[in-house]
Amino acid sequence: MEKRSWAEPYKIKMVELLKMTTREQREAAIAAAGYNTFLLKSEDVYIDLLTDSGVGAMSDRQWAGMMMGDEAYAGSRNFYHLRDTVETYYGYKYTVPTHQGRGAENILSQILIKPGDYVPGNMYFTTTRLHQELAGGVFVDVIVDEAHDPASTHPFKGDVDFNKLNALLDEAGADKIPYVCIATCVNMAGGQPISLENLRELRTWCDQHDILLVHDMTRVAENAYFIQQRETGYQDRSVREIVHEICSLTDAATMSSKKDAMVNIGGFLAMNDEGLYEKACELVVVYEGLHTYGGMAGRDMEALAIGITESVQDDHIHARIGQVAYLGESLEAEGVSVVKPYGGHAIFLDARAIVPHLPQEQFPAQALAAALYVDAGIRAMERGAVSAGRNRQTGENHMPKLELVRLTIPRRVYTQAHMDVTAESVVEVMKNAASVKGLRFTYEPGVLRFFQGRFEEIE
Numbered sequence: 001m002e003k004r005s006w007a008e009p010y011k012i013k014m015v016e017l018l019k020m021t022t023r024e025q026r027e028a029a030i031a032a033a034g035y036n037t038f039l040l041k042s043e044d045v046y047i048d049l050l051t052d053s054g055v056g057a058m059s060d061r062q063w064a065g066m067m068m069g070d071e072a073y074a075g076s077r078n079f080y081h082l083r084d085t086v087e088t089y090y091g092y093k094y095t096v097p098t099h100q101g102r103g104a105e106n107i108l109s110q111i112l113i114k115p116g117d118y119v120p121g122n123m124y125f126t127t128t129r130l131h132q133e134l135a136g137g138v139f140v141d142v143i144v145d146e147a148h149d150p151a152s153t154h155p156f157k158g159d160v161d162f163n164k165l166n167a168l169l170d171e172a173g174a175d176k177i178p179y180v181c182i183a184t185c186v187n188m189a190g191g192q193p194i195s196l197e198n199l200r201e202l203r204t205w206c207d208q209h210d211i212l213l214v215h216d217m218t219r220v221a222e223n224a225y226f227i228q229q230r231e232t233g234y235q236d237r238s239v240r241e242i243v244h245e246i247c248s249l250t251d252a253a254t255m256s257s258k259k260d261a262m263v264n265i266g267g268f269l270a271m272n273d274e275g276l277y278e279k280a281c282e283l284v285v286v287y288e289g290l291h292t293y294g295g296m297a298g299r300d301m302e303a304l305a306i307g308i309t310e311s312v313q314d315d316h317i318h319a320r321i322g323q324v325a326y327l328g329e330s331l332e333a334e335g336v337s338v339v340k341p342y343g344g345h346a347i348f349l350d351a352r353a354i355v356p357h358l359p360q361e362q363f364p365a366q367a368l369a370a371a372l373y374v375d376a377g378i379r380a381m382e383r384g385a386v387s388a389g390r391n392r393q394t395g396e397n398h399m400p401k402l403e404l405v406r407l408t409i410p411r412r413v414y415t416q417a418h419m420d421v422t423a424e425s426v427v428e429v430m431k432n433a434a435s436v437k438g439l440r441f442t443y444e445p446g447v448l449r450f451f452q453g454r455f456e457e458i459e
């Protein structure tokens with residue numbers, strides 16, 4: 001078959017210059033950052049693959065929208081544009097803007113969760129689980145086992161395992177389960193999608209037991225693309241149509257618009273139920289701002305509305321995921337262990353395979369991310385024992401099966417050559433893996449410790 005390359009449906013008209021550093025400078029910088037890539041200064045980073053959150057490149061149209069901000073305290077024109085866009089593309093009737101995704105999670109958790117409740121989900125997400133716990137709930141992982149196996153090539157690792165869900169139902173009872181929380185393109189599983197077949201079955205299950213279905217829709221467009229590519233019956237459906245269908249199966253949604261929707265800041269809570277909307281409006285004024293801006297500037301709501309429209313275009317998402325796959329293929333060709341299938345927003349390195357001499361207590365993924373930075377100035381993120389944190393009841397470390405380093409690709413930001421440099425650097429670090437040292441905490445924050453924790457090398 002003739003090879004046909006993916007390519008971006010845009011061209012570059014403005015660039016941001018990067019500082020180049022030496023290995024000595026990077027060694028000093030990572031030590032000063034306590035071997036935590038979150039604590040590096042951005043200007044000391046060459047290729048920033050820390051996250052895909054808030055780091056996408058906005059289009060000229062989005063920038064033009066920034067000039068059309070209606071910064072009224074109440075009833076901004078941009079709010080109505082955003083609300084209508086959410087309804088058009090996602091189908092949710094009511095929208096409450098929030099400063100970002102976790103603002104929406106806070107409000108939703110406080111409204112729906114009572115102390116002693118259980119919240120099943122297709123794998124935890126850091127901020128989502130924390131807000132569920134702060135509201136008195138206990139998160140229960142009901143994702144399929146394949147999601148925890150980096151070697152499994154299951155096409156829909158984001159699917160729910162109904163045996164796990166039913167086991168929770170038998171144990172806890174439906175009245176202790178306020179909702180099921182479903183993420184599309186599950187971040188912590190490596191950007192893995194849920195199938196529409198599974199989601200439809202879940203909708204039926206929720207209806208049977210009178211339990212709400214809440215959608216963490218942060219990466220819904222990427223999930224829709226995978227459905228189009230992999231699920232029978234969807235080859236001829238547009239990403240936009242599939243996105244709408246996914247949303248139509250759920251009751252409410254939390255959104256971090258810093259991902260799919262390609263803005264630097266913002267989020268929202270959306271729902272179809274008027275009563276839930278009224279309660280959300282009461283709480284949003286406490287934590288975020290009035291219900292027509294919720295912590296966002298008018299101009300940011302405008303850029304978000306335009307970004308949503310761009311995010312569901314087939315050409316855009318094809319190039320976006322094509323670039324991620326290109327990095328994955330480049331790494332695999334060199335024998336690097338990566339999570340398969342490739343995720344929508346990132347390639348995940350299997351740290352257990354790359355630095356097998358480090359026990360999990362010495363945080364192999366954290367150590368590998370630090371080594372990658374030192375090699376070529378590429379900033380990645382740990383997704384393993386450090387991110388998993390401690391059990392809030394027992395205080396013991398969670399020891400997740402997956403010990404991963406996430407190379408997250410910002411949307412519309414880097415070129416194919418940047419991906420080549422990244423792959424070359426990973427291969428170089430892998431060749432010298434034996435010299436990567438384990439880490440121990442010198443400072444461990446009480447919550448979300450991966451953000452601000454500090455480490456030292458174990459000699």
Ligand SMILES: *Cc1c(COP(=O)(O)O)cnc(C)c1O
Nearest residue numbers: 100101102125127187216218256
């Ligand atoms: C980023 C993210 C969130 C939280 O959103 P913020 O905008 O960072 O507060 C929630 N869920 C998922 C899956 C995410 O990726």
